[in-house]
Amino acid sequence: MDTTDTKLRSILADVLGLKPGQAEAFTAETGLFGDLPELDSMAVAGLLTEMEDRLDIVIDEDEIDGDLFETYGSLLAFARAKLAGA
Numbered sequence: 001m002d003t004t005d006t007k008l009r010s011i012l013a014d015v016l017g018l019k020p021g022q023a024e025a026f027t028a029e030t031g032l033f034g035d036l037p038e039l040d041s042m043a044v045a046g047l048l049t050e051m052e053d054r055l056d057i058v059i060d061e062d063e064i065d066g067d068l069f070e071t072y073g074s075l076l077a078f079a080r081a082k083l084a085g086a
Helices: 003-016 041-055 072-085
Strands: none
Touching: 003 041, 003 072, 041 072
8 A cells, every 4th residue: 555545444444433444445346326324425524524634635626437436446546647747
């Protein structure tokens, strides 16, 4: 795991109140929105805010779509791309 991966897992665990070790077990194919009951539309806003704060990125509204939260891998790829462009 790299720093971005570790931070993103920590953000998910904290924001969603996941069980200890649950986020660490995520693979790139782990489903998020629609698969994790903790990740509902209300939690998305908190998750995005924490990602901005902890990863020191800015997420524009037009970058957010359903595909972003489809899997852990898609969310991680987005975070990495934002950091690379920062």
